[in-house]
Amino acid sequence: MIKSEIRKQFKQQRQALTEKDVNVFQDLMLIQFQELHLPYIQFLHVYIPMPSSKEPDPAPLVDWMRFRDLGLNIVYSKIIDSDCSMQHFISDDTTEFDLNQYGIPEPMGGIEIKAGQIDAAIIPLLAFDNIGNRVGYGKGYYDRFLANCRADVLKIGLSFFPPVSSIDDIENFDKKLDFCITPERVYAF
Numbered sequence: 001m002i003k004s005e006i007r008k009q010f011k012q013q014r015q016a017l018t019e020k021d022v023n024v025f026q027d028l029m030l031i032q033f034q035e036l037h038l039p040y041i042q043f044l045h046v047y048i049p050m051p052s053s054k055e056p057d058p059a060p061l062v063d064w065m066r067f068r069d070l071g072l073n074i075v076y077s078k079i080i081d082s083d084c085s086m087q088h089f090i091s092d093d094t095t096e097f098d099l100n101q102y103g104i105p106e107p108m109g110g111i112e113i114k115a116g117q118i119d120a121a122i123i124p125l126l127a128f129d130n131i132g133n134r135v136g137y138g139k140g141y142y143d144r145f146l147a148n149c150r151a152d153v154l155k156i157g158l159s160f161f162p163p164v165s166s167i168d169d170i171e172n173f174d175k176k177l178d179f180c181i182t183p184e185r186v187y188a189f
Helices: 003-015 019-034 059-068 141-147
Strands: 043-046 073-080 085-091 097-099 105-107 111-113 120-123 154-158 179-181 186-188
Touching: 019 059, 019 179, 043 059, 073 105, 085 141, 120 141
Parallel strands: 043 073, 043 120, 120 154, 154 179
Antiparallel strands: 073 085, 085 111, 097 105, 179 186
16 A cells, blocks of 8 residues: 555544543553663653544653653654754753644753754654554654664654555655554564
8 A cells, every 4th residue: 555545544543443442552552662672762752642633642651761761851842844854852841832733732942952862762653564664644754853863763653553564655765663562562673
């Protein structure tokens, strides 16, 4: 299947999930994530889910990681529309957020860091395949962001659904995942 078909299908599948489904899947994904043996991470980039899209919420995973690694810095991004890039800010208890044009909370400021400082990123997606390719929302923000990260940055996706067999229209600039967490298992690529 091509990305546009996959986007349509998985948006529909997500919308069909009940609140109970989402809550159960979230709990199972946390259990799967806890089994993942990650190296020390100083800077973790995390997305904030769009409320209406029923995206997996990385917050429970982040809470667990903060408990495990007291020195962990959580990084949130702000979209820069003029060049489809993102700015990255370390978050703390005083960070204020404002909704962007997509309804996603973004940090209003803070300590900015460069993409090259980030050790791992939890990345939004609609679907992924058996070899770690992902289908995002089609704007390319995360592919551009990941292109500016170090080569060894860990790329972690979250999906309520298992992988599709293949994504037919992968481009050279598309960045593969290292892991994808689902309710059933962790996929390593």
